[in-house]
Amino acid sequence: MDSPKSTERMRDDGPDGVETLPGLGVDTPGAPAGCRRTLVERARWQWWPADGGDPAARAEEFLAAHGLPLHELARPAGRHDPGGVCGAALYVSAAAGAALVGAPAGAANPVPALPEVAVVVYGHAPAAPRPGAAPGTHWWRGDWTESWTPRQHADAVTAVRAAIGRGDVYQVNLVGHAAARYTGDPLPALRRLAALPGARYGGTLAGAGWAIGCASPETLVELADGRLITRPIKGTRPATAVGRAELLASAKERAEHVMIVDLERNDLARVARTGSVRVDELFAVRRWCDLWQAESTVSAAVADGLGLADLLRALCPGGSVTGAPKRAALEHVAALEPVGRGASMGALGWVAPGRVDLGLTIRTAAVDADRVHVWAGGGITWGSDPEAEVAEAAAKAAPVRAALAGG
Template sequence: MSTLGPVVGYWPETVDLHPPGLPAACRGSVWERSRIEWRVGDGGDPLFLLSAFAASHGVPVSDLGATRRVTDSSVCGIAVLLSPPSVTSSPAPSVPDLVAIAYAHDETAHPSGGSRPSGAVGTVGNRTPGAGPASGPAGDWTPSWTPGEHAAAVEEVRAAIARGDVYVVNLVGHAAAPFAGDPAPALARVAALPGARYGGVLRGERWWVASASPETLVAVAGGRAVTRPIKGTRPATPAGRADLLASAKERAEHVMIVDLERNDLGRVAQVGSVRVEELFAIRRWSGLWQAESTVSARLAPGVGLAELLGAVWPGGSVTGAPKLAAIDVATRLEPVGRGPSMGACGWLGHGPDGHVEVDLGLTIRTVAVADGRAHLWAGGGIVWDSDPDAEVAEAAAKTAPIKAVLSSRRR
C-alpha cells in the first residue's frame, strides 16, 4: 500500500476533472490532501482500510445507522475507487484495487507552499492536465473475446441455469485500444455523458479512470441505505421504451436482481425495514433506455461502511444470483479480469446538516487509461431465455457512446 500526499493540484481551465460524487457546490473549491492506493498483493482487508482512512480524515463511518458528524470541518469528503474482488488478472494492472483520496476545503494555500490557484482540484504530479496534446485511441479496439466466443459463453451460462447451478449470471467482456497523448479532455467527455449520475475522473501516476455510471451501488443518509439496481436495456427510442416495458425476459431478470438486493440489504438492516420503493422504472443513459428499481432499508445499529459493503458489494446487477455461484460461473467464462470496472466509485462526505453521508456508484460505463492503452468493459445479465446474438449486441451498445467520445479529437 502506498500513501501519497499532499500532492500538487492544477488549473482545470476548460477540462472538468472532478472526482465521481464530488458535490457540485464544491467543484473548484477543494484540494487533495492525501490518498491511499492499495493492491491485493499488499494484504489486509480493503473495506477496513477504507474505513480507517476515512476516520483518520474526520469522516467516521463505523456506525452508519447513527447520525454521526464529520469531525474535521476543513474536509469536504473522500473520493473512492474500489475494484471488485477477482482471481483473474486485470488487463490494466497499474490501476490500484483501492484508491481513497481525501479532499479539503482550502481557500488560502497551495499544498506545495505557494498560492492556491482559483478553481483547483487535486491530482498527482506537476503536469497540468489538459496542457498536452489532446488525443484518444490511436488504433482499433481489440476485444478480449470474439462475438462468437461471447455468444458461446452465453450458451455456457444457459447450460449452468439448466443444471440448476444459477438463475442469472452477469457476463462481462473487455476491449482495449492504444491511447496516446493527454487523456484529460477525452475522459472529461466520458464523465459528462448524459445520465452519468457518478460521472467523474480519478488518476494516479500511471493510470486514469473515468466513470459515466448511472447506477447507485449504495447511498446512505440519516441511517437509511438505498440501492438502485439497473437491469434491462434498449435503444432510447419510443419503440425501444415500449419493447423494454413489454419484455417478460427483462422484467424477470430485473426482479431476480431486486430480490437479491433486498436480501443483501436485509443482512445489515433493521428487521422489517427493507422496502422496494420503485420497481422497473425507465431511465435514460446516453442513447439507451434502462430499467431501474429503488430498494431501501434502515440500517441496524452498529453497521459501518465495511459491514455494509461486505453485504452489498459487488453489486448484484453485475454478478447474478445466487451471488457466489454466479461469480464462480462468470470468472470461469470471462476472458480477462474486470479491473476497476463492476466495482464502486463515489464519495464519502457530509450532507447539508454536516452528518456523514455515503454515495457510491457501480463502475459500469467506466474506462481506464493506463500504460498507453484504453480499457473498456461491458456485459449483461444472462437468463435461460437469453439470445446469444442479442447479448453480444447489447454489450456493444453499452460501450458505443464511450468509444465515440474517446475517439473525438475536440477538447
C-alpha cells in the first residue's frame, strides 16, 4: 500500500504546506534562540516505511544536498551565516528507530498522517520576520479513549516479568496511548504543553495534517565541544520531600536506572573514540512538573568519520524507552503494545554542522485533523509491581493531559 507521500514525490526544493492545521511557526526544540524569529522553511523531506530505503542515510543525504553536511560530526562548525542556511529540525519516530536496528515494527501508528522521519531545513529571512498566525479558533477537547484498560496494562507488566524470569530480557519499557477528539486551533494547547516546567526540549513541529508538541526533559544525544552527551532518565516519584527520599533509597529504581546507563554507555561506545566513554553524573534527581526523576549524564568523544546516519543507527530508539537488551526488548514491545508509539519515544530537535541536539520524545503529544494523541509508560523490571507501574504511567501523563485541556 502506498504511503501518504512517497520519498520520490516529496518536495526537495521547497517547504511542504500545512493543509489542515494552522502553521506553528519555528518553535523546534534546540533551534538557536537568536535565530528563531527570522527563520523560514527552505526544504522538507519526510519518510514512511512504505517508501523503503535507509531513512538515516537518506536524511543525511538530504541535509547535505541543502547545505548542511553532517557526514563528519567531529569537524568543527564553521562560521554561522546569517544570510544562509541555519540548520534543520529533525524528527525520528520510535518506529523508525526500531527499523534502523532491525526490530519488529509493532502496532500501527495511530496518527497515519504523521511521517516516521521528518527533516525541515531552515534559512534566515532576508527581511523582517513575517507576522505570526492569527489568533486561533476556540479549542475544545473531548474525553480520552485509552488504548488499554488498567487491567490490560497490568497484565502486560506481568507478561514482561515472566519474560524476565525466563531470561529473555532484563527490562522492557511499556507505553500506553490515549486519544481524544478536538475542534479548533491546536496551537495554543501544544504550546502550553511545550512550556511545562522542566521541558528541556519544549517545542513544536508541524506538517501537512499533523503537528507535534513536546515537553521532554530528556536528552537523547547532544554534540557539544567535540563530545557526544546522553542523559537517560529512569526512576520517578512525586515531587515531595518524601518522594525524593523514596527515589534515592529505592534499590529497584537504582538497579533499573543503572541498567539503562550501561546500555547507553554501550551505544555511545559504538560511535565514540576508543576509551573515551565516561559517566559524568549518576542518578541525579531532577524535577519535571510535579515529579522527581533520576537522570544520569554519559558522554564520549566523537569518533573521526562519524556521520549523522551512523549516530542515529547507534542511539535510536533511546535505551530508556526500549529496555535491555534493546533488540529483544523491542520484540516484546511490538508483541504487547496494542497501539503504535507514534510521535512518542522517538527523537526531536535540531541539527547543523558541528551541532546536534535531540531530545527523546517523552511527555509528547501529536494532533491530526480531528484527534489529539498522548502516550506514557515506564520501565518494567523483575521488581516491578503491576499496579504501581499503571499508577506511574498515569502520573506522567497527567500534566500532559492537563496542558491539553479544553475550554
